[in-house]
Amino acid sequence: MSHHLVEVEDLCHVYQDGTSALNGVTFRIHHGESVAVVGANGAGKSTLLLHLNGYLLPRSGKVRVGDFPLTKATLREVRHAVGMIFQDPDDQLFMPTVYDDVAFGPFNLGLPAEEVEVRVMRALETVQISHLKDRPPYRLSGGEKRRAAIAAVLSMEPDILVMDEPSTGLDPLARRQLIALLKEFHHTKIIATHDLDMVLDLCERTIVLHGGKVMADGPTSEIFADDRLLATCRLEKPLSMQGCRTCSAK
Amino acid sequence: MKISGGNYLELGYLDLLSSQDTPVHRLDPRAKVITVLIFTLAVISFDRYRVAALLPFVIFPLALIILGNLPLWYLLRRLAVVLPFILLVGIFNPLIDREALLQVGSVTISGGWLSFCSILLRSVLTVLTLLALVATTGFIGVCAALDMLGMPRVFSLQLLFMYRYLFVLADEGGRMARARELRSFGNRGGGIQSFVSLVGHLLLRTFDRAQKIYTAMLSRGFQGQFHLRRQIGFGYGEIVFIAGWSCLFILFRFVDIPAFVGGIITGAGR
Numbered sequence: 001m002s003h004h005l006v007e008v009e010d011l012c013h014v015y016q017d018g019t020s021a022l023n024g025v026t027f028r029i030h031h032g033e034s035v036a037v038v039g040a041n042g043a044g045k046s047t048l049l050l051h052l053n054g055y056l057l058p059r060s061g062k063v064r065v066g067d068f069p070l071t072k073a074t075l076r077e078v079r080h081a082v083g084m085i086f087q088d089p090d091d092q093l094f095m096p097t098v099y100d101d102v103a104f105g106p107f108n109l110g111l112p113a114e115e116v117e118v119r120v121m122r123a124l125e126t127v128q129i130s131h132l133k134d135r136p137p138y139r140l141s142g143g144e145k146r147r148a149a150i151a152a153v154l155s156m157e158p159d160i161l162v163m164d165e166p167s168t169g170l171d172p173l174a175r176r177q178l179i180a181l182l183k184e185f186h187h188t189k190i191i192a193t194h195d196l197d198m199v200l201d202l203c204e205r206t207i208v209l210h211g212g213k214v215m216a217d218g219p220t221s222e223i224f225a226d227d228r229l230l231a232t233c234r235l236e237k238p239l240s241m242q243g244c245r246t247c248s249a250k
Numbered sequence: 251m252k253i254s255g256g257n258y259l260e261l262g263y264l265d266l267l268s269s270q271d272t273p274v275h276r277l278d279p280r281a282k283v284i285t286v287l288i289f290t291l292a293v294i295s296f297d298r299y300r301v302a303a304l305l306p307f308v309i310f311p312l313a314l315i316i317l318g319n320l321p322l323w324y325l326l327r328r329l330a331v332v333l334p335f336i337l338l339v340g341i342f343n344p345l346i347d348r349e350a351l352l353q354v355g356s357v358t359i360s361g362g363w364l365s366f367c368s369i370l371l372r373s374v375l376t377v378l379t380l381l382a383l384v385a386t387t388g389f390i391g392v393c394a395a396l397d398m399l400g401m402p403r404v405f406s407l408q409l410l411f412m413y414r415y416l417f418v419l420a421d422e423g424g425r426m427a428r429a430r431e432l433r434s435f436g437n438r439g440g441g442i443q444s445f446v447s448l449v450g451h452l453l454l455r456t457f458d459r460a461q462k463i464y465t466a467m468l469s470r471g472f473q474g475q476f477h478l479r480r481q482i483g484f485g486y487g488e489i490v491f492i493a494g495w496s497c498l499f500i501l502f503r504f505v506d507i508p509a510f511v512g513g514i515i516t517g518a519g520r
Contacts, residue, residue: 050465053468053469054468054469055465055468055469076471076473079468079469079470079471080471082469083469084466084469086462086465086466088462090418090459091459091462091463091465091466092463092466094411094414094415094463094466094467095410095414096390096393096410096413096414097390103477104467104470104472104477105470105471107475107477108470108471108472108473108475108477109471134269136265136390136414137414138262138414138417138418139262139265152470153470156470156471
């Protein structure tokens with residue numbers, strides 16, 4: 001199943017103002033893997049994600065999604081394969097109602113109206129918000145908006161889900177529900193986040209970015225056990241691995 | 251200068267009203283838009299000195315309000331927002347047009363005052379009807395109807411996007427204004443200068459957001475085609491609604507009902 005593969009090879013990116021965001025990033029993600037991309041602010045996470053759905057095209061280095069190298073000619077296929085969930089759901093939910101928004105992608109894929117209807121309802125049921133389908137997005141709570149944004153991507157039936165900070169702005173219960181929901185998905189998942197506890201729950205593999213480079217790439221449990229690595233990359237152990245402060249103080 | 255959050259919440263209330271379920275709400279948006287259009291044409295096509303002949307038209311907005319279960323008081327408050335503009339448009343008429351046209355007892359009424367009243371009445375009628383239209387159809391429904399009736403897609407999209415992000419923008423502006431207020435300690439917060447920079451920032455953020463929305467659209471395969479869902483529900487009810495009201499408007503337009511009724515009453519006495 002090579003079409004679930006994400007391959008990045010020696011990817012570099014320099015912004016127009018001269019800031020260099022990526023300096024030779026290389027990794028390979030296989031079918032069904034769930035991978036966290038962690039790193040400090042400005043480590044290059046967002047820039048990397050923008051390459052994965054072809055918003056930025058590689059100037060030097062290569063990106064390969066499934067059977068396609070990322071170029072202008074393959075944008076359509078790549079964007080079909082990669083579902084991108086943005087950090088701020090307000091940026092993503094631009095249509096007048098939740099239903100219309102979830103239908104936006106399938107319509108662009110050129111699907112007939114009946115198929116769109118089926119896919120929209122299926123996606124809404126998956127994230128359990130079918131009762132909100134006729135509501136305008138600005139009337140939703142943060143958790144509902146996040147679910148709607150996920151449904152909007154699921155309806156395109158992508159192979160790979162790319163998420164930018166999916167847990168920010170959610171209350172603890174909504175966050176917990178989101179984690180449970182994402183756990184059920186069998187897609188290849190790439191999650192950029194600062195929520196390291198969520199990484200522990202969701203991702204068996206972690207890629208640590210620092211200064212536009214891959215500092216470490218391996219099993220999540222090993223990476224979070226490496227105190228020196230975490231300190232150099234301005235990271236910290238997930239709270240759940242830190243031991244209880246109240247108990248140890250006694 | 252204070253950007254209040256109250257205003258846009260009231261807009262949200264208009265939206266909430268439109269999600270009710272009454273016979274008026276259930277009508278196809280197109281039927282309502284067409285009828286309102288005919289209503290508006292009929293109202294504005296009167297001679298500028300006519301006042302009394304306009305009065306029967308009030309039955310249409312009232313019918314929408316009553317059948318659509320809308321709070322009249324709320325709509326009147328919304329109407330009050332546009333009233334100053336209407337007054338500004340009409341206020342010079344009494345000053346310029348002083349020709350006496352009407353004699354009521356010992357009071358002479360000039361043409362200017364008559365046309366001023368006429369403008370006022372027409373505006374109140376049309377604005378109230380428009381508000382009732384949006385409150386029974388929803389802004390999105392009105393846009394969809396206009397789109398289906400052949401308004402260029404660019405305009406309907408522009409309207410939809412404007413409406414969608416109005417709330418986000420108002421929120422952002424409100425937060426920035428609050429942040430400024432909290433640090434200005436009762437002073438005017440650096441006056442116009444900091445206000446200019448605040449508005450500038452808001453504009454830059456808007457560009458930024460537009461860029462992000464476009465990215466989101468692209469990543470879902472946007473290629474310039476926009477699909478709006480079409481609810482097609484044009485049946486007998488819609489046809490009767492349009493035809494019935496239109497006939498009534500035409501009747502009101504060509505027969506001066508108040509004069510006619512007055513004629514019958516006084517005529518009966520003679």
